[in-house]
Amino acid sequence: GNxxxxxxxxxxxxxxxxxxxxxxxxxTGYPSLFWYVQYPGEGLQLLLKATKADDKGSNKGFxxxxxxxxxxxxxxxxxxxxxxxxxxxxxxxxxSSNTGKLIFGQGTTLQVKP
Amino acid sequence: xxxxxxTPRYLIKTRGQQVTLSCSPISGHRSVSWYQQTPGQGxxxxxxxxxxxxxxxxxxxxxxxxxxxxxxxxxxxxxxLELGDSALYLCAxxxxxxxxxxxxxxxxxxxxxx
Numbered sequence: 001g002n003x004x005x006x007x008x009x010x011x012x013x014x015x016x017x018x019x020x021x022x023x024x025x026x027x028t029g030y031p032s033l034f035w036y037v038q039y040p041g042e043g044l045q046l047l048l049k050a051t052k053a054d055d056k057g058s059n060k061g062f063x064x065x066x067x068x069x070x071x072x073x074x075x076x077x078x079x080x081x082x083x084x085x086x087x088x089x090x091x092x093x094x095x096s097s098n099t100g101k102l103i104f105g106q107g108t109t110l111q112v113k114p
Numbered sequence: 115x116x117x118x119x120x121t122p123r124y125l126i127k128t129r130g131q132q133v134t135l136s137c138s139p140i141s142g143h144r145s146v147s148w149y150q151q152t153p154g155q156g157x158x159x160x161x162x163x164x165x166x167x168x169x170x171x172x173x174x175x176x177x178x179x180x181x182x183x184x185x186x187x188x189x190x191x192x193x194x195l196e197l198g199d200s201a202l203y204l205c206a207x208x209x210x211x212x213x214x215x216x217x218x219x220x221x222x223x224x225x226x227x228x
Contacts, residue, residue, distance in 0.1 A: 031213065032213050034216065034217075036219075041221075042221050042222075043118075043204055043220050043221040043222050044204065044206075045219070046216045046217070046218065049214075049216055051214040089157065093213035093214070094213060095213060099162060099169060099170050099213060100145055100147060100208050100211045100212060100213060100215055100217055101147065101159050101170050101172075101213075102147070102149075102159065102206075102217060103159070104156060105156075106156045107156060107157075
């Protein structure tokens with residue numbers, strides 16, 4: 001079946017450090033891949049997406065590249081800020097023309113200290 | 115452009131009661147999905163609606179049901195509430211149910227069962 005595995009948190013970094021949050025997936029065919037972020041007391045916000053192999057999604061300094069050969073979609077940011085502290089979710093939408101159903105990883109908590 | 119609106123934000127119920135949660139999607143979005151978020155199980159898909167039809171259903175008991183109206187607004191209902199139904203219920207909307215369409219989430223309804 002379809003599944004998403006993320007690195008366990010929490011991840012604690014100092015401000016301006018480099019961030020990597022690993023995400024790997026299991027799916028049939030070529031799913032669409034997403035990163036969402038959740039701040040305390042809020043819903044999920046779409047951070048970036050990629051819909052085919054070798055696509056790079058980017059937004060607000062965050063990047064992730066769809067790697068079909070390694071079934072991965074790792075999230076990176078060159079210099080984190082305190083305001084990036086949140087929970088990050090990797091998700092996939094199975095290849096299908098009639099569903100937007102998302103399958104989520106377990107989430108990774110990021111804490112950035114000044 | 116207004117985002118996804120979920121009402122109410124907080125609910126407290128007792129075991130055995132029933133509850134109805136409401137979701138108003140982004141204007142123009144016709145697909146609505148519901149997710150349950152708990153610390154133990156993470157984010158789990160409940161169901162997806164498009165053009166007033168349920169397109170997809172997750173692995174939840176029949177106590178969980180939903181519907182979508184002609185204006186794309188959606189409601190979900192949980193009957194005979196159990197302690198384990200305590201969760202954050204998130205609604206998401208998208209233009210269509212295609213897998214490459216990003217889902218836009220509301221801030222959720224926090225349901226607590228006493």
